[in-house]
Amino acid sequence: MKVGVPNSFCYAGMENFFIRVIPEVFEDSQVIFSGKTTKEMVEYGLKNGCDELCIPAKIFIGHVEYLIRKKSVDVLFLPRLVSVLPSTYSCPKIIGIPDIIRANYHGVKLVVPEINLRKKRKMMSEKSMKNEQLFDFPMAKIAKVKNIMVLAHSYVIFDEFLNKGILETIKSAGYNPIYPIYYRFNSFYISSDLPKEFFWSSARDIYNYFEWAVNNTQINGVVYLMTFGCGIDSVLQELIMRKCNELGLPYLCITVDEHCADVGIQTRIEAYLDMIEWRTSKDEKNYLSTHG
Amino acid sequence: MRKITFPHMGNLFVIAKVLFEELGFEVVVPPYNNRIAIEIGKRLSPEFICLPFKLNMGNFIQAIEMGADTIVIFGGCGPCRFGYYGALEKEILKDLGYDIEMIVIEPLFYGLRNFLEQVSKIFARKNIASILKRVYRLAKKVDGIERKAHFLRPREMVKGSVDKIYERFRKESLQVYGVDQMERLVDTANVLLDNVYIVNEKVRKIGIVGEIYTIIDCFSSLNIEKILGEMGCEVERNLYISQWIDTHLIYPIFKRKDQIVKRYSKDVMPVLIGGHARETISYAKYFAAQKYDGILHIFPLTCMPEIIAKSVLNGIKNQIDIPIMHVVVDEIDSDVGIKTRLEAFLDLIEARSEDGERGLLFRD
Numbered sequence: 093m094k095v096g097v098p099n100s101f102c103y104a105g106m107e108n109f110f111i112r113v114i115p116e117v118f119e120d121s122q123v124i125f126s127g128k129t130t131k132e133m134v135e136y137g138l139k140n141g142c143d144e145l146c147i148p149a150k151i152f153i154g155h156v157e158y159l160i161r162k163k164s165v166d167v168l169f170l171p172r173l174v175s176v177l178p179s180t181y182s183c184p185k186i187i188g189i190p191d192i193i194r195a196n197y198h199g200v201k202l203v204v205p206e207i208n209l210r211k212k213r214k215m216m217s218e219k220s221m222k223n224e225q226l227f228d229f230p231m232a233k234i235a236k237v238k239n240i241m242v243l244a245h246s247y248v249i250f251d252e253f254l255n256k257g258i259l260e261t262i263k264s265a266g267y268n269p270i271y272p273i274y275y276r277f278n279s280f281y282i283s284s285d286l287p288k289e290f291f292w293s294s295a296r297d298i299y300n301y302f303e304w305a306v307n308n309t310q311i312n313g314v315v316y317l318m319t320f321g322c323g324i325d326s327v328l329q330e331l332i333m334r335k336c337n338e339l340g341l342p343y344l345c346i347t348v349d350e351h352c353a354d355v356g357i358q359t360r361i362e363a364y365l366d367m368i369e370w371r372t373s374k375d376e377k378n379y380l381s382t383h384g
Numbered sequence: 385m386r387k388i389t390f391p392h393m394g395n396l397f398v399i400a401k402v403l404f405e406e407l408g409f410e411v412v413v414p415p416y417n418n419r420i421a422i423e424i425g426k427r428l429s430p431e432f433i434c435l436p437f438k439l440n441m442g443n444f445i446q447a448i449e450m451g452a453d454t455i456v457i458f459g460g461c462g463p464c465r466f467g468y469y470g471a472l473e474k475e476i477l478k479d480l481g482y483d484i485e486m487i488v489i490e491p492l493f494y495g496l497r498n499f500l501e502q503v504s505k506i507f508a509r510k511n512i513a514s515i516l517k518r519v520y521r522l523a524k525k526v527d528g529i530e531r532k533a534h535f536l537r538p539r540e541m542v543k544g545s546v547d548k549i550y551e552r553f554r555k556e557s558l559q560v561y562g563v564d565q566m567e568r569l570v571d572t573a574n575v576l577l578d579n580v581y582i583v584n585e586k587v588r589k590i591g592i593v594g595e596i597y598t599i600i601d602c603f604s605s606l607n608i609e610k611i612l613g614e615m616g617c618e619v620e621r622n623l624y625i626s627q628w629i630d631t632h633l634i635y636p637i638f639k640r641k642d643q644i645v646k647r648y649s650k651d652v653m654p655v656l657i658g659g660h661a662r663e664t665i666s667y668a669k670y671f672a673a674q675k676y677d678g679i680l681h682i683f684p685l686t687c688m689p690e691i692i693a694k695s696v697l698n699g700i701k702n703q704i705d706i707p708i709m710h711v712v713v714d715e716i717d718s719d720v721g722i723k724t725r726l727e728a729f730l731d732l733i734e735a736r737s738e739d740g741e742r743g744l745l746f747r748d
Contacts, residue, residue, distance in 0.1 A: 142695040144686070144712065172655065181463035181658070188657040188692035195652060195699025206655070288471035288488075291462035318432075323465050323688040326432035327472060334475065 093118055095203075096165030098126045098155035101148045102173050102186040104247040105227040105274065114169060117203065124163050126155040129253045133158045138350055140196065146321040147349050148247055148254065149185050149192075156193055160200055167201040168193065175210035176226055176275065177293040183324055227274040235268035237310050240365070242271045243302060243332065244317035245294055245324075249273075254348060256357045258317060265365045267312065272301030286331070295328045302332055306339065313342040313368050315361065320349035342368050385410050386485075388506075389452035391440040392417050394600035395530065396625055398557045399523045402566045404456075406515045407506060413558055414447035417603035421446060422715055428476055435604055435684035435714055436597040437469055444473065448482055456506060459490035463658035464689055518563045520629065525570045527624040529553065532577050534620065537613025539582040547610065549576045585616060588733060591671030592621045593664045594682035595690050598713055599623060605682050606719045608711070611726060612680075620676070622667035623660070644670050652696055659689030665696055672704040677733045679706055685714040707732055 095118055097103060097110050107125065114123050126133070129151055137154025145153075159165050170190045173182045181187070190204045207226070229246055240262050248254045249271050262269040274297050285303070290296045305311055314336055318325040329345055336343040344364045346357055388404045389412045390397070397413050404411045415421070421442025428445070429438045444455055460467030470488035477484055489502050529550070536546045553573040560566050590612055598604045599621055609619045631642055648666035656662060668679050681697065683690035694710055701708065709729045711722065 142691065142698055144691045145695065174655065181461075184463045184658040184661070184688040185692060187463065187655070188653070188661065188689070188696075191653045191657070192692060192695040192699065195696040286471075287474055288459075288468065291467055321432070321686050321691075323432075323434075323686055326430050326686065327465060327468050330430035330433075330472065331475070334479065 093121045093167065094124055094163070094165045095121045096124050096126070096156075096159035096163060096168050098152060098159060098168075098170075100126070100129055100155045100251060101152035101247050102182065102189065103170075104250055105229045108228045109226050110169065117169070117205070118167075124159065124165055126159050126163075129155070129251055130158075134253055134350070136161075144321060146185065146319050148245070148251070148319055148322075149189065150350070151251070151253065152189065153192070153196075156197065160197060165200075167203055169203050172204050172206045174206055174208040175293060176207065177296065178209050179291075180210065180293040180296055181291055182293055183322075185323075229273040231273060232270040233268070234270055234305075234309050237312075238267045239270050239305075239309055239311050240267045240368075241302065241305055241311050241314045242269050242317060243298055243314060244271070245298070245319075245322075246272070246274045248317055248319060248348075254319065255317065256348060256352070256354045258315070258346075258357065258361060261358045261361045262315075262365070265362060267365060270305065270309070270311075272298045290328075292324050295324050298328060299332070302335075306335075306341070311341065312372065313344070313364065315364070316343070316345040318345055318347045320347050342371065386454045387412050387452045388454045388456055389414060389444070389447035389450075390456050391436075391443045392601065392603075393436075393597055394602060394625065395526050395554070396600075398526050398554075398566065399519060399625065400456075401557070402522065402563045403515070403519045404506075405562050406519070409506075412447050412450050412452035414443040414450070414452075416554075417443070417601060426715055428480070430472075432686055434465060434687050436466075436601075437473075438715070439601075439604060440469065440473060441476065444477065448484060452484075454485045454487060456487045456489070459488045459494075461491050461493040466659075515563075518567075520626070522563055522567055522570065523626040523629060525567070525574075527626045529570060529573055529577065530624065532574070534609060534613065535618060536577060536580050536582060537610070538587045538616045538618050539585060541581045541583045543614070545580050546577065546613075549573060549580070588617045588677040588730070590617045590619050591667065591674075591676045591679045592619055592682065593667045593671070593679060594660070594711075595664075595684060595687050596623050596628065596660050598682045598684050600625060604684070604713055605711075606713065606716065606722045608680065608682065608722065608726070611719065611723055615726065615730060617677075617730070620671070622663055622670075648673075652700060657689055657692060659687065661689035661693040661696075664690060664693040668697055668706075668708065669700075669704055672706040676706065677737065678729060679708045680711060680729075681708060682711045682713060685712050707736065 095114050099107060111123060114121055133154035134151055136157040137150040140157060141150035141153045156168065159168065170193060172190050173186050175181050190202060194202055227246065229250060242249065242258060259269045274294060286299065290299060316329050316332060318329055333343055333345065346360065386409050388409045390400050392414060401411050401413055417439050421439055424445045425438030425442040428441045457470050459470045470486060474486045487502050487505050490498055492499055533546050533550050540546050553569065556569055557566060560569055592599055600623060602609060612619050635641065645663055645666045648669040649662050652665055653662050664681065671679055681694065697708060707729065
């Protein structure tokens with residue numbers, strides 16, 4: 093049996109988990125991943141997704157359609173990620189995305205187990221969940237100086253269509269990009285200065301990383317890569333912006349959607365890095381502001 | 385003494401006002417949602433936050449200018465953004481330099497102590513139970529008036545007579561004090577509405593589903609109910625304030641569930657995904673089963689759960705076989721655009737029902 097797994101959006105970085113779990117669920121199965129986002133998938137997604145969906149969710153629909161059309165899978169494995177950290181929720185779109193697929197693609201068999209760590213209730217077998225993390229991303233290496241923090245959801249940072257080569261641009265300008273990844277920080281760091289702890293798993297991860305990095309590393313600037321229509325980002329971005337203003341950190345927010353061109357974003361990042369460069373070099377020479 | 389204020393949401397102010405008055409506070413009701421409120425909200429809020437947040441900010445600032453010093457709102461534990469409203473609004477008001485206390489009533493998920501601490505700031509009197517009971521009865525009555533208005537608007541003989549009574553009720557409710565006076569006012573409005581002369585016109589029935597704030601609050605839904613009423617349509621909503629109290633505060637105590645939601649969401653959305661997405665889908669299916677003529681789905685731009693609901697409704701539109709119009713509301717200025725769209729929608733319904741076979745053309 094061919095079991096299809098789209099690996100974008102909320103299932104990005106879960107490859108190892110799926111390889112481990114799927115043989116337990118299905119006998120005699122063959123796991124098929126949709127792979128990296130291609131132009132074809134983006135087009136499928138834009139055509140079939142509802143207008144208001146955020147762009148990662150649209151691309152996700154493209155991945156699903158690609159699996160159905162090109163790979164002719166027998167069954168789609170879409171766990172419902174209600175919560176991936178204790179006492180949090182995922183974004184409503186992530187929780188509801190299997191329902192969208194079920195409503196829009198009739199005739200495809202879906203297997204939707206529920207992963208809910210909110211109240212320590214696990215619907216999948218204990219063995220496969222125990223002591224294993226769900227997400228598996230390469231960690232960012234932190235340099236001594238010249239770090240630029242790129243904040244975004246992991247599925248944005250690691251999707252080549254969505255990140256618009258931002259990490260490469262930063263690297264080629266001589267800076268070291270660092271970024272948060274899901275499910276890494278909560279084990280030893282809980283943020284304290286928030287008015288209220290976030291109830292979204294991803295927001296908690298991102299904010300914890302932000303706070304940890306601000307306190308423990310040398311950061312020259314913060315870039316927030318926001319996807320258009322993302323509900324979590326709209327709140328999180330505001331709080332991070334306020335905090336950056338308070339700390340005097342250079343801050344840049346970029347909103348990406350399906351219409352944005354790589355080059356425009358690269359130019360903005362380069363200009364931003366130039367500003368940081370200029371600012372640090374002036375700071376050293378007792379600079380007097382031209383504003384008087 | 386505290387001067388309490390709270391955000392607007394449709395006729396919520398009627399109930400909230402008398403509740404706080406009975407508890408012995410001075411109440412500042414912010415001006416009805418208006419253009420100024422939205423302008424203030426737009427300026428102070430995050431860019432991509434949903435419309436209710438912007439209106440809340442506008443209400444708060446206007447109320448503070450009128451002398452309020454305490455804000456009471458509900459919190460939440462997600463996954464919808466509403467749960468973070470209180471915390472974010474607190475931050476924004478603090479940064480603006482307003483010296484104001486915010487009482488955010490969080491659900492029990494965040495601990496009983498926190499809950500009691502916040503609630504005890506408001507409920508200091510002893511006869512809470514009887515006050516709550518009376519206020520609840522009032523809430524039912526106020527929603528009854530709204531329901532009656534929905535029924536009468538397309539049928540009234542002298543056009544505009546219902547709205548005259550309704551608006552007068554809303555205006556006068558700001559001047560009365562306490563549950564008893566408010567109840568008398570509600571009864572008067574009821575009697576007046578009962579005496580509206582009605583004619584038996586051909587009335588179409590439209591079901592409204594969607595995000596709670598935008599369907600309850602007539603300003604943010606661009607007066608859609610009124611416009612539809614004038615166009616000869618009876619409107620039925622899936623949510624009223626008293627119904628919200630029922631399903632969210634009273635049912636959980638008795639471990640009861642909304643039967644319609646339970647029945648109609650089984651195969652499309654088995655679990656809760658936050659907000660009212662599940663209610664939206666199940667009531668859309670329910671209205672279709674009740675042979676309504678059309679469904680309006682109203683939600684604010686970037687509302688996370690309702691976008692899922694819209695996508696699912698798109699997917700099952702062949703199954704429920706009823707025209708659905710999605711209205712996304714944001715900081716829109718005029719209701720001309722919405723009027724045109726509603727006219728087109730009603731034309732479609734008309735064409736569909738008149739000549740059965742040809743109507744098929746319009747279905748997809």
